[in-house]
Amino acid sequence: MPDDINPERVRLIAEAARVPLRPEAPARIARAVSPTAQRFAAEKVTVPFETEPSTFVVVQRKEIER
Amino acid sequence: MNAPPTLTDPAMLTLTELAAAIRARKLSSVEVTSELLKHIEAWQPKINAFVRIEAEGALELARAADAALARGESKGPLHGVPLAHKDMYYSAGKVAGCGSKVREGWIAPTTSTAIARLEAAGSFRIGALHLAEFAYGPTGHNPYLGHARNPWDTTRITGGSSSGSAAAVAARLVPAALGSDTGGSIRLPAHFCGVTGFKPTYGRVSRANAMPLSFTLDTVGPLARSAEDCALIMQAMAGPDPLDPTTSGAPAWDASTTTRSPKGLKIGVPTSFYVDDLEPDVAAALDATLKTFRELGAEISKVDLPDQTAVAAAALIVLAVEATSAHAPWLRERPDDYGAQVRARLENGLAYSAVEYLEALRWRAPALAAHLAAIGDIDVIVAPASRVVAPSIVETDVGGGSNAEATILGITRFMRPLNFLGVPVLAIPAGHSKAGMPIGLQLIGRPFGDESLIALGRAFQAATDHHQRAPSLP
Numbered sequence: 175m176p177d178d179i180n181p182e183r184v185r186l187i188a189e190a191a192r193v194p195l196r197p198e199a200p201a202r203i204a205r206a207v208s209p210t211a212q213r214f215a216a217e218k219v220t221v222p223f224e225t226e227p228s229t230f231v232v233v234q235r236k237e238i239e240r
Numbered sequence: 241m242n243a244p245p246t247l248t249d250p251a252m253l254t255l256t257e258l259a260a261a262i263r264a265r266k267l268s269s270v271e272v273t274s275e276l277l278k279h280i281e282a283w284q285p286k287i288n289a290f291v292r293i294e295a296e297g298a299l300e301l302a303r304a305a306d307a308a309l310a311r312g313e314s315k316g317p318l319h320g321v322p323l324a325h326k327d328m329y330y331s332a333g334k335v336a337g338c339g340s341k342v343r344e345g346w347i348a349p350t351t352s353t354a355i356a357r358l359e360a361a362g363s364f365r366i367g368a369l370h371l372a373e374f375a376y377g378p379t380g381h382n383p384y385l386g387h388a389r390n391p392w393d394t395t396r397i398t399g400g401s402s403s404g405s406a407a408a409v410a411a412r413l414v415p416a417a418l419g420s421d422t423g424g425s426i427r428l429p430a431h432f433c434g435v436t437g438f439k440p441t442y443g444r445v446s447r448a449n450a451m452p453l454s455f456t457l458d459t460v461g462p463l464a465r466s467a468e469d470c471a472l473i474m475q476a477m478a479g480p481d482p483l484d485p486t487t488s489g490a491p492a493w494d495a496s497t498t499t500r501s502p503k504g505l506k507i508g509v510p511t512s513f514y515v516d517d518l519e520p521d522v523a524a525a526l527d528a529t530l531k532t533f534r535e536l537g538a539e540i541s542k543v544d545l546p547d548q549t550a551v552a553a554a555a556l557i558v559l560a561v562e563a564t565s566a567h568a569p570w571l572r573e574r575p576d577d578y579g580a581q582v583r584a585r586l587e588n589g590l591a592y593s594a595v596e597y598l599e600a601l602r603w604r605a606p607a608l609a610a611h612l613a614a615i616g617d618i619d620v621i622v623a624p625a626s627r628v629v630a631p632s633i634v635e636t637d638v639g640g641g642s643n644a645e646a647t648i649l650g651i652t653r654f655m656r657p658l659n660f661l662g663v664p665v666l667a668i669p670a671g672h673s674k675a676g677m678p679i680g681l682q683l684i685g686r687p688f689g690d691e692s693l694i695a696l697g698r699a700f701q702a703a704t705d706h707h708q709r710a711p712s713l714p
Contacts, residue, residue, distance in 0.1 A: 184590060187591065188587075192568075193564075193572055193587070193590060194571075195587065206584070210557060211557075214550065214557060221602045225605055230605040232605065234443070235687075237612075237687040237689070238489075
């Protein structure tokens with residue numbers, strides 16, 4: 175994930191998603207989400223290759239036996 | 241401790257007391273419903289907790305419940321009890337407006353599993369409750385419905401998104417109500433309004449035919465006066481549902497474990513994040529609660545949790561993208577029908593790519609594994625629900641100044657990591673500030689340790705009276 179999210183990137187993703195944005199919106203969105211994106215990027219997450227979203231359920235359900 | 245309420249004032253009874261009194265025919269369902277309707281009439285103009293009041297329909301159902309009991313027929317443990325729920329739970333043939341202009345007048349074609357199970361246990365609805373637009377807001381603001389107001393101080397926020405549920409339970413308008421919790425929407429209003437709120441383990445209660453916000457994070461749970469009352473709702477509602485695959489294999493509710501003594505229970509207190517920069521009143525409530533837990537025989541120790549800011553960031557990314565995905569058709573066709581705050585939040589979800597979203601989502605399993613490794617054999621973590629008591633409506637509204645967004649982010653800080661981890665959390669009243677505003681704490685459990693939290697909450701509430709305090713009609 176990039177350390178920064180810029181307005182042009184937001185504009186392009188919105189265009190691809192066919193969601194209309196007011197002219198000032200991409201800059202506002204970029205400002206709003208950048209701290210979150212930067213924090214997650216700083217974590218430098220390395221997820222095992224085989225992990226998928228439903229692996230969460232596997233970890234969670236181990237607790238039932240506890 | 242307060243004197244127990246009398247049967248002459250049914251609105252002041254807890255859900256457990258009310259259900260027992262109706263079952264024993266010490267009170268009729270019609271008496272209870274009529275009394276609650278009087279309270280609603282008095283409070284509604286002050287706090288805007290209801291979006292619809294269904295007086296005639298409720299009284300008709302109350303009469304039917306009384307007639308059934310007279311014939312010796314009881315539907316279940318909630319027989320004849322009037323409840324109201326956040327207006328995002330579908331009931332076939334009835335409006336579910338979801339707090340929005342977009343779904344104004346929308347008639348639900350199906351009934352949510354949670355509602356169906358509560359009705360199968362004998363409850364019926366007396367109306368529908370206020371919420372943040374599409375449950376996407378932590379304050380209780382709603383430009384379309386008008387803002388909900390805190391019964392303890394009507395210039396302050398209720399918290400959201402289950403704003404009406406918390407306000408109605410706090411003001412004694414209903415004995416319990418369903419909320420939903422995707423990023424704190426049960427726990428935060430429970431804290432601000434001084435009621436008990438329960439966010440179950442993700443997968444413990446079916447989300448089928450409830451309005452979605454973020455399918456990875458959404459949980460269905462009650463707000464009530466006590467942990468005991470939350471258990472009564474959970475017993476009726478929890479368990480697998482073929483309409484919601486995330487509940488597959490989840491254990492049934494085990495009521496026998498909800499009365500266990502906390503003696504020997506291992507309680508952890510975070511060394512950072514959840515204890516940073518607390519208002520003095522909140523810190524004092526935490527200290528007093530830990531003292532009570534010690535006196536009840538629990539073993540208290542410090543715990544170093546993984547960095548919660550990273551977990552919160554992952555939760556925000558998942559929430560933002562899933563909510564935007566669900567709303568994309570309406571964002572394309574009628575974006576002006578959203579309020580300014582919610583439209584802005586939904587547009588934020590456009591900033592992330594599919595790879596980034598899935599990277600955050602795939603990290604959920606390792607993040608939970610790291611959390612469990614960090615807590616070791618600790619049963620329950622105790623933490624404040626928020627650094628502060630309820631702020632004012634004005635300072636958190638659109639146009640509330642440059643600090644509004646920072647204030648909103650600040651009040652939700654201790655919420656989102658726990659949705660990402662999917663763990664159960666019981667929010668309990670634990671004191672009041674010097675200004676008289678409620679303070680809530682979070683009891684954070686292990687996955688599927690829901691009943692242990694109820695047991696600890698019950699023991700705490702048997703030893704304290706914070707949960708029995710009620711606001712006065714302004």
